[in-house]
Every structure is written in structure tokens, then in C-alpha cells.
Amino acid sequence: MIxxxxxxxRITDLNDRVLSLRGIFDYDAKKERLEEVSRELESPDVWNDAERAQALGRERSM
Known part of the structure; x- marks a missing residue:
């Protein structure tokens, strides 16, 4: 008998893993963040802080 x-x-463990991975691959959240970063980079004020601008540029390119 099984x-x-x-x-x-095992099913519970796999379900927990799926839920945690869903956050990594959350397309809608990633798209929204990309739009937000792009808007920030379009602002002339962002270039007053070179480190911040570079960090945003790196984030956008990922």
C-alpha cells in the first residue's frame, strides 16, 4: 500500500517552490519596473546623481 x-x-513543497519562483518571473511587475526606470532616466534631474543614473541604466539593460 502506498x-x-x-x-x-512533496506536493506541498513543490507548490511552495512554484509560488516563490512566480515572483522571480513576474512579467507584469518586471514590465512596470522597466517603465518606471525608463521614466526616471528621461528626467534631466537624474543625471545630477551620476551613480544613480548608472545604476538605473544597468537595471534597464538587464
């Missing part, structure tokens, strides 16, 4: 508790535990 014991179901390990199977249920």
Missing part, C-alpha cells in the same frame, strides 16, 4: 503523507508533503 503511503500518501510523503506524497502530500
Amino acid at each position: 503511503e500518501t503523507n510523503p506524497i502530500r508533503q
Whole structure:
């Protein structure tokens, strides 16, 4: 007879992993952040802080 508790535990573990990975591959959030970064880079004031501008440029290129 097959014991179901390990199977249920495995399903629960896999479900937790899927939920955590969903945040990594969250297309809508990534798209929104890209638009936000692009808007910031269009602002002339961003270039007053060279480090910030470079960081935003790197983030946009990822």
C-alpha cells in the first residue's frame, strides 16, 4: 500500500517552490519596473546623481 503523507508533503513543497519562483518571473511587475526606470532616466534631474543614473541604466539593460 502506498503511503500518501510523503506524497502530500512533496506536493506541498513543490507548490511552495512554484509560488516563490512566480515572483522571480513576474512579467507584469518586471514590465512596470522597466517603465518606471525608463521614466526616471528621461528626467534631466537624474543625471545630477551620476551613480544613480548608472545604476538605473544597468537595471534597464538587464
